[in-house]
Amino acid sequence: MKNRLSILFNRLTDVPTDFPDNARRQKILNILIVSIFFLTALAIILILALQNLVSLGLQGNEFYLAFVVLIGLAIVYFINRSKHLPSWLASFLFLVFLSAAFAYTDTPEQLANGRSLFVFTIPVIMSSMLLVPAASFLFAGLVTVELIIISNVSSVVPNGFAIGGFFLVAVVTWLSARSLEQAIKDLRVVNAELDQRVVERTSELATALSRETVEAGRREAILNSIADGVIVFDRTGTAILSNPSITNLVNKSQTEIIGKGLSDLLDSEDVKASDRVSLAALLEKSAQNLSNLRVKWGRKTLSVNAAEVRDGASQAIGTVAVFRDFTREAELEQMKNTFIAIVSHELRTPLNAILGYAEMLKEAVYGQINEKQKSVSGRIMTNTQRLLGIVSDLLDQAQIEAGKLKIQMIPCKPAELLDNIHGVMEKTASDKNLSLILKLDPAMDTTIIGDPQRLQQIMVNLTNNAVKFTDSGSVQVKVAPVGTKNWQIQTIDTGNGIPQDALEYIFETFRQVDGMSTRQHGGVGLGLSIVKQLVELMNGKITVESEIGKGSTFTVTLPLITHNGSPTVPSTKQE
Incomplete structure (x- = not known):
């Protein structure tokens, strides 16, 4: 019920105009008209319901005046809602009608200089809201004329202070209405700017959303494909x-x-x-x-x-x-590793047999042989040992890739590792007239924790590689501590050096540096790759520095662990 009354009231007070100032003034006028109309009608109904006009002291002409007010309000209301008449006409008629109606609300004496004198300020105040702000001066003049007429009729001297008060009220209402009008205009400008910004932002957002929708569609199509x-x-x-x-x-x-x-x-x-x-x-x-x-x-x-x-x-x-x-690739990789492991293992037995028989022939176990036969036996032994080295590398690579190669952490002595290098590589180096220099830093612990077999393999591979590609000069192998937590193995040669572009792939599996010397010395490109993988399994790292014509330096850095499993401060004892 409350919502229905609210909807009805809004319909009655709405005005058919697109001009915001006119709409505001006409809506205020409609609210006043509808309110006064219903209050007047309600008053008439209540009085008639008492059915005792004489006892209330009411006269019939007062009812006629009330009905005239209702009719006048209805006429002004329809004029205000008309699209064909000026918007100010209804407001002007309403104020004139209101001023005239006030003349009948009390006796002439009270209206001219008594208790009802204040009612004439109402049209003055309302005129600045229903018409332009300056209209308050117009209606201050009209009510002054009306007051003078009433004073003459009642033979009462016009109240000069009241007339001055009318114009003072007119000034105040004019200033207030003018400020309100300016504030509304400023607000309207701000709203227009905000509306424009909203339109621009909405357009930008719509463009961005459209672009994002297209991009999202593309991404989804790519993702699904x-x-x-x-x-x-x-x-x-x-x-x-x-x-x-x-x-x-x-x-x-x-x-x-x-x-x-x-x-x-x-x-x-x-x-x-x-x-x-x-x-x-x-x-x-x-x-x-x-x-x-x-x-x-x-x-x-x-x-x-x-x-x-x-x-x-x-x-x-x-x-x-x-x-x-990765299923297919994993299966192929497993097949490859299995094949390499089986073939390498099966090759070891016949190769060891060939090596043994060749050595027996060379040592004249089956009878004396001439120098040419001895030389051939030596070549057989050399090439068989090379093949055994390749087979061992293939087995190690297969184990590493299969994740089956384990590092054993046991006590070992750096001095013994260097002695073994001397025993293995001394003859090879001397055959090429190279000096094999082995250096153990006095500060290095005598016993460390590591895998002696794999450490020996790293040192042999690096030293053999250095000897292989060095034609004159020397090959140095150094073992020394680095700080308190690491130790190093270094091989320094005076060989041909490695090109800078080859340093990027020199540790890759089955990769070799292109060049005549590489092809002359053979190999399958596994030595340095295995060294790097073994070093990484030991939580270490390997680096290389090289310059063409001056040689190369390979540096292996490993964690320094003593027999009690903790890093040590390098000692100063001599060995």
């Missing part, structure tokens, strides 16, 4: 986006992925517990650009990469994980 599985996680680790390919790789539907955390994704019997831990670590440390991770997912082998997603302010907002089906 990728054969690899892709999952995007937010900062809380919840999956917010994925492509269709991931469902085939992990055997989960989109509903089982989107909105779920990494733990839910990995909650499967197809994934081993160790792989779950590794995957979680990879995604948590995606900002560190870690290498890809291979995990077993049921019968499949997946290669997983992760990268951080950043916004325009370079703030991390999530992680993207890419899953690639």
